[in-house]
Amino acid sequence: MTFAHDAARPTLAVQDGCEGGTYLVDAPIAGDPHFHLHNFIPNLVVTEDGRIGSIDSRVLTAHKVHELGAIFQTYLAQNLRNLGVRVGYDEDEQAIVALDIPEEAVNLFSKRDRQVIGDAKRFARENSLNWDELDLDRKKQLLHEASAAGRLGKSKEEAHDVWRAQAAGIGWDHETVFVSAHRPILSDAERRETAYKLAAKSLSREFFTSAVLDKERLRVHAARGLISVGAPGGREDVGAVVRMIEEHGFIHDGASVTLISGCHDHALRISHCAQVRIEQAVIP
Secondary structure, three states: OEEEEEEOOOEEEEEOOOOOOEEEEEOOOOOOEEEEEEEOOOOOEEOOOOOEEOOOHHHOOHHHHHHHHHHHHHHHHHHHHHOOEOEEEOOOOOOEEEOOOOHHHHHHOOOHHHHHHHHHHHHHHHOOOOHHHOOHHHHHHHHHHHHHOOOOOOOHHHHHHHHHHHHHHOOOOOOOOEOOOOOOOOOHHHHHHHHHHHHHHHHHHHHOOOOOEEOOHHHHHHHHHHOOOOOOOOHHHHHHHHHHHHHHOEEEOOEEEOEEEEEEOOEEEEEEHHHHHHHHHHOO
16 A cells, blocks of 8 residues: 655654654644655455465564665666656665755755754744743644744645745756657676676675674665666566675775675674675784
């Protein structure tokens, strides 16, 4: 079951008093434009022999979720390219971006929560209250009071008009991203080679801060490497890129290294030969 939304949920990180926990609360205002899908999967399965059971959620590890998220990005990127949209990586090389949306517009329609919190704090001061000292329930109440007074911006019902006015304020008159962008035709071998190089580079970056990783991280890096070239084979393409990393190694800190894998704490882990040499050098 899929539900489409065209706006980011306007949530705020609000602390309960000065020393309490921090909670996400809904802001009673228009959110930023953000088209996204919610996919609900019922926790029910029927096997081939007719037995009814629940989903084995144990296999949905954090790494598996990141891998599947990256595979989604590969399909999204390919569908956009098929429509003629110019696409590229985001700053972290983990998601796709439309290159013809100006950075100024991206910044304008992001991180609105900071502005709302600032407006709420000003409203509190005007009412002789210290926002930071208020408990969570009083802050929620104050947010609604400030919204009703028109101090936090327009309501959710006025969101589209707000977005148009904000875009006009920066002089952005959007026309289209469907520009018939050039789409290079790559063979499976070329796609996987490109993905391997990107995955190896990002894996090396992670090894600068971690000596040992869960082996599942290989599939995450492989899937993210495929975003730029597509993955018509889905998880089979991910597996192929993983095998290339295992067979050919990667460049780390200017040197060619090979992967080392083993079992630790009942889980498969990976490191690399340079890390082994480092640890052997410090053993007395």
